[in-house]
Amino acid sequence: MKIPFLILFICTQFLYSFVQAKTIYVGKNKSIKTIKDAVKSSSHGDSVIVDAGTYYEKNLIIDKSITLSGINYPIIDGEGKYEIVSIKVSNVVFTGFKIQHSGYATLEDPAGIKIYDSNNVTILNNIIDDTFFGIYAQYAKNCLIKNNTLTAHGKEEQEIGNGIHCWKSDSMQIIGNKISGHRDGIYFEFVTNSIIWRNQSIKNIRYGLHFMFSHNDSYINNIFSGNGAGVAVMYTHGVKMYNNIFEQNWGDAAYGLLLKDISDSYIEGNIFVKNTSGIHMEGASRIQLGKNIFKNNGWAIQIQSSCMDVNVSHNNFLGNTFDVATNGTLVMNTFNNNYWDKYEGYDLNKDSYGDVPFRPISMFSMIIANNPQTMILFRSIMVSLLDKTERIVPTLIPENLKDEHPFMKPIAL
Amino acid sequence: MNKVFKYIVIDILRNKTVLFYTLFLFVVSFTLFSFEENTAKGLLSLLNIILFIVPLISIIFSTIYIYNCSEFIELLICQPLKRKYIWLSLFNGLAVSLSFAFLIGCGITILIYEPTATGMIMILTGCLLSVIFVAISMLGTVSTRDKAKGIGKAILLWLYFALIFDGLVLFLLFQFSEYPLEKLMMVISGFNPIDLSRITVLLRLDVSALMGYTGAVFKDFFGTTFGFIISLFVLALWVIIPLIISTKKFQTKDL
Numbered sequence: 153m154k155i156p157f158l159i160l161f162i163c164t165q166f167l168y169s170f171v172q173a174k175t176i177y178v179g180k181n182k183s184i185k186t187i188k189d190a191v192k193s194s195s196h197g198d199s200v201i202v203d204a205g206t207y208y209e210k211n212l213i214i215d216k217s218i219t220l221s222g223i224n225y226p227i228i229d230g231e232g233k234y235e236i237v238s239i240k241v242s243n244v245v246f247t248g249f250k251i252q253h254s255g256y257a258t259l260e261d262p263a264g265i266k267i268y269d270s271n272n273v274t275i276l277n278n279i280i281d282d283t284f285f286g287i288y289a290q291y292a293k294n295c296l297i298k299n300n301t302l303t304a305h306g307k308e309e310q311e312i313g314n315g316i317h318c319w320k321s322d323s324m325q326i327i328g329n330k331i332s333g334h335r336d337g338i339y340f341e342f343v344t345n346s347i348i349w350r351n352q353s354i355k356n357i358r359y360g361l362h363f364m365f366s367h368n369d370s371y372i373n374n375i376f377s378g379n380g381a382g383v384a385v386m387y388t389h390g391v392k393m394y395n396n397i398f399e400q401n402w403g404d405a406a407y408g409l410l411l412k413d414i415s416d417s418y419i420e421g422n423i424f425v426k427n428t429s430g431i432h433m434e435g436a437s438r439i440q441l442g443k444n445i446f447k448n449n450g451w452a453i454q455i456q457s458s459c460m461d462v463n464v465s466h467n468n469f470l471g472n473t474f475d476v477a478t479n480g481t482l483v484m485n486t487f488n489n490n491y492w493d494k495y496e497g498y499d500l501n502k503d504s505y506g507d508v509p510f511r512p513i514s515m516f517s518m519i520i521a522n523n524p525q526t527m528i529l530f531r532s533i534m535v536s537l538l539d540k541t542e543r544i545v546p547t548l549i550p551e552n553l554k555d556e557h558p559f560m561k562p563i564a565l
Numbered sequence: 566m567n568k569v570f571k572y573i574v575i576d577i578l579r580n581k582t583v584l585f586y587t588l589f590l591f592v593v594s595f596t597l598f599s600f601e602e603n604t605a606k607g608l609l610s611l612l613n614i615i616l617f618i619v620p621l622i623s624i625i626f627s628t629i630y631i632y633n634c635s636e637f638i639e640l641l642i643c644q645p646l647k648r649k650y651i652w653l654s655l656f657n658g659l660a661v662s663l664s665f666a667f668l669i670g671c672g673i674t675i676l677i678y679e680p681t682a683t684g685m686i687m688i689l690t691g692c693l694l695s696v697i698f699v700a701i702s703m704l705g706t707v708s709t710r711d712k713a714k715g716i717g718k719a720i721l722l723w724l725y726f727a728l729i730f731d732g733l734v735l736f737l738l739f740q741f742s743e744y745p746l747e748k749l750m751m752v753i754s755g756f757n758p759i760d761l762s763r764i765t766v767l768l769r770l771d772v773s774a775l776m777g778y779t780g781a782v783f784k785d786f787f788g789t790t791f792g793f794i795i796s797l798f799v800l801a802l803w804v805i806i807p808l809i810i811s812t813k814k815f816q817t818k819d820l
Contacts, residue, residue, distance in 0.1 A: 403774055404781055428774050450775040471606075473775060519735075523742045526735060527776045528750050528783070531609070532763060533617055534731035 179203030187212055187220070187228070194218050202226045202249070213238045214246070222248035225279060230254040235262035236283070239273055247276035254283035261313060263288035264302070267295060275300060285313035286334060292321040297329060304333040309357055314339040318346070326351060333357070337379065340366040349373060359384050360401070371396055382407040382427060391417035399425040408449065411436045421565070424449055430472070433459045442466045443565050450474065451517075457482045465489050468562050475512040476553070479521040483553045487512065491559040505557040513549050515542035569641065569651060573658025577630065583666050586622050590670025593618075598678040605771060608679055608687065611671065612766055615691050616759050619667060621723050623698035627659045628705060628719040632712040639820060652815045656703055656808060663695040683769040686793075690762040690800070697758045697803045698723075704807040707814045730757045747782040755796075758803045765796050 176198060178190045188209050190200045196217045204224040211234045214220065227250045230236040236251050246265065255262040263285035267273050273295040280286050286302035289295060297316060306312025315331035317339045318324055324346040331337040337353025340346070340363035352375045353360035360376030361383045363369070368390035375397045376383050382401030385391065391414055398408035408427030409419075413435040423445045424430035430449040431441070437460040444467045446452035452472040455462060457480035465488040469475050475492060489505070490512075497506035516535045519526050529535050542549060577583055594611050601607035631638075634655075641651050671691055675684045702719055709715040734753060738746060754760045767773055768787050773780050786792040 402771065404777065406774075450772070473772065523738055524777050525742070525746055525750065525779050526738050527779045528738075528754070528764070529731050529735060530772075530776060531613060531767060532731045532760070533613070534728050534735070536613070537728070 173197040173199060175199045175201060177201050177203070180205055191216060191218065191220075196243075209236070210234050211238060212236060213240060214244055215240050217241055217243035219245040220247070220249075221245070222250075225250040227252060230262075230264075230283070232256070235260070235266060237265045238268065239265065239270055240268045242271040242273065244270070245274045245276070246278070247274070248278065250279040250281065251283065252281045254285075256284045256311075258310070261285055261288065263313070263317070266290075267292045271295070274298070283313075285317050286315040286331065287317070288313075289316075289318045289321050289324065292318065292324065294323040295321070296325045296327070298325070298327040300329045302329065302331045302334065306333060306335065306357055309335055312357065314362075315353070315356065318343045322346070325349070330354070331356065336360075336362040337376070339363070340369065342366065344368055346370075347372070351375075352377075354378055356380065360398075361385070363388060370394070375399075376401070376408075379406075381405060382410065384410040384412070385414060386410075386412040388413075389415045389417065391419075393417070393419045393422060395421040397423045397425070398427060398430070399423070401427045403428060407432045411439075414439065419444065423447070424452070429454050431455075433462065435459065437461050439463070443563075444468075445565060446470065446472055446475075448472065451477050454478070455485060456480075460484045462486075463488070466563055466565075467491070468565065469493060469512070470562070474514060474517045477517040477521055478513060478550065478553065481550045483550045485553075487553065487555045489557050489559060490555055491562045492555065493562075495558050495560075497558065497560075499560045504560055506560055509554040509556045510558040511543065511546060511549060511554045513553050514539045515548050518548050569646075569654035570657050570661075573655060574662050576634075577658060577662040578665075580630075582626060583662060586626070587666040587670045590618070590667065591674065594671045594674040598674055604679045608675075608683065609770060609772065611675070612687065612763065615671065615687070615694070616763055617727065619691055619694045620698045620726060620759060623663050623695045624702045624705075624719045624723050625716070626663070627699045627702040628716055630659065631655065631703065631706045632715060642820065648816045649812055652703075652812050653808075656699060659699045659703075660696045663699060664692040667691050667695050683766070686769060687766055689797075690766060693797075693800045693804070694758060694762055697800065697807075700804045700807040700811070704811040704814075707811045707818060726757055726759050730760065734760075747779055750779070751783065751786060755799045758800055761796055761799060765793065 176190045176194055178184050178187055178200060184190050186209060187202055187207055191214055194200060194216055199219045202222045204226050206227040206229055208229055208231060225248060228236055230253045232253045233255045236254050251264040254264055264280040264283035265275055265287045267289040269291040271293040275287060275297045276299060278300045280300060280302045282305060287297055302315045304312050312335045314336040315334035315338060316326055320342045322344050324343060326348045328350045330352045332354045334356050336359045337356040338361045343366040346369045348371045350373045355378045357380050359381055360379035364386045366388050370392040372394045378400040383398060401408050406428045408424045408430045411433045415437045418440045420442045426448045428450045430446045430452045432454040434456045435458045439462045441462060441464045447470045449472045451474045452469050454477045457478060462485040467490045469492045492510050492512055495506055495510045497508040499506055515538050593614055597610045598604060598607040672688045675688055701722060705718045705722060706715050709718055754764055764783060765787055768784050773784060787796055
């Protein structure tokens with residue numbers, strides 16, 4: 153009876169020594185000087201720990217499932233020529249590096265860190281500076297990109313890539329990253345079932361967030377501020393946007409949030425401050441737009457006649473130049489129980505709802521939608537007079553675009 | 566020129582209407598700035614007030630004033646003074662005192678709350694508007710002997726510049742909506758000093774981003790120093806041309 157035990161013991165020992173991961177140290181004073189050599193001498197499951205210093209690795213390819221971690225942010229420099237880190241295998245953890253000066257090529261799209269066809273990759277706490285693309289994932293699945301800081305210094309749209317760029321991926325987690333100076337802060341194309349949480353996408357050249365064909369993703373607690381054209385999202389269903397801040401997207405063609413062909417989505421608890429256009433909707437359908445705050449925007453909501461079943465309720469509209477604009481008389485959307493600071497009605501029965509409906513669309517905003525050149529009369533006495541008369545006797549504005557029971561006081565959100 | 570000018574300025578500054586006008590402007594601009602949370606917004610609201618009130622008061626007040634001092638003018642003409650000198654002194658007196666009223670009323674608050682280039686331009690356009698509408702009113706009075714008719718004419722002129730002109734522009738834009746009218750609109754806006762002032766100031770404010778393509782075309786021109794100088798020049802023409810015509814008319818007028 154003792155022999156099988158012995159065999160079992162030997163077997164487990166053998167297995168243990170086989171499975172046991174080793175740790176490889178890289179540094180100036182260590183036996184291994186470059187990360188490339190460390191990756192070469194490692195096997196699946198090993199850890200590579202890199203000391204502070206600057207490493208010129210050309211293109212560092214990680215083709216083993218290892219954990220790479222840096223101490224005090226060792227710098228990996230691409231010398232302005234190479235893609236810096238290429239992850240080509242699943243189950244890699246990459247953490248604590250500073251990655252700088254990648255190459256620039258519009259055909260190959262070199263990135264600071266690129267994930268190729270891999271699952272379960274974790275990219276954690278890195279600083280990425282002056283790269284063409286920041287973090288690029290293609291055909292990736294179930295990856296975590298967390299607490300990275302990405303900075304680029306592009307001047308023109310065509311000179312710079314996107315911050316976090318995901319293509320044909322699934323179940324991605326993009327959490328707590330800070331992105332600035334890229335073309336698009338976060339770019340998704342064909343990315344599904346993913347979450348974007350607590351990121352800050354600030355002062356990017358084009359869009360703070362840009363996605364297309366990316367169904368069933370959630371965007372929660374992000375800040376999109378001061379981007380060239382705001383946030384644009386297109387051709388997607390099942391979008392959930394909760395508690396984000398869209399602010400300071402101010403310019404000729406800037407939008408807080410541009411929705412094009414979005415359906416079955418929820419946009420709730422967001423704050424839109426000082427955008428040329430808070431939300432611009434085209435071909436949007438079945439959208440719940442609730443509990444948002446629109447403050448000091450040029451237009452709070454531009455809703456084209458191509459939108460359907462958009463339900464706007466329990467929002468606060470404060471200090472916007474125009475609250476709502478549309479381009480036709482067809483309205484298939486509902487506006488209910490919002491607070492409008494321009495409301496002049498009364499509440500006789502003290503149920504905190506106004507007794508007369510509010511028409512959030514002004515005559516002038518209708519006129520502009522039909523004939524943009526009339527914007528030259530913006531803020532003229534004539535226009536304010538027309539607006540006043542139209543409020544009393546509506547003739548031009550869509551009859552059924554009204555809030556039947558507007559709130560008398562701002563809604564506490 | 567000094568003496569007549571001095572008499573007129575002192576007479577106007579003692580006038581209760583001008584005092585009230587100054588006080589009104591001061592109170593309005595002060596409240597607008599202190600109620601609005603950001604000063605840019607206050608400036609925008611103040612712009613509306615200035616474009617509405619300043620031309621109205623300037624044109625009505627100077628019309629009435631000139632009719633009221635017709636006896637004084639007759640008296641002056643009996644003296645060995647050139648008619649041109651009398652008329653220009655009258656203009657100077659009115660222009661200076663109304664601009665002064667505007668400067669005290671709005672200028673001080675703008676300087677306190679918004680001492681930027683935009684604020685300065687606003688003060689400048691306010692003064693220019695005062696002067697322009699004094700010149701226009703003098704053109705109106707010189708060609709109408711009857712006081713009631715003259716005041717009616719002044720009100721009508723104000724209505725035209727403040728409202729009817731914009732209505733016509735709106736009509737024009739809709740009739741020719743298929744054509745690119747941006748360039749033409751720039752020329753047309755020159756035909757109304759109120760519109761021109763409004764656009765010049767608006768383009769300097771954040772809200773100009775709302776004006777889309779039209780705004781961009783305007784900004785390309787009026788936003789530059791050259792465009793700004795041109796618009797000031799056009800506004801100056803609005804003073805000079807009516808003044809020359811009215812002076813000519815006054816010189817040959819049978820009093």
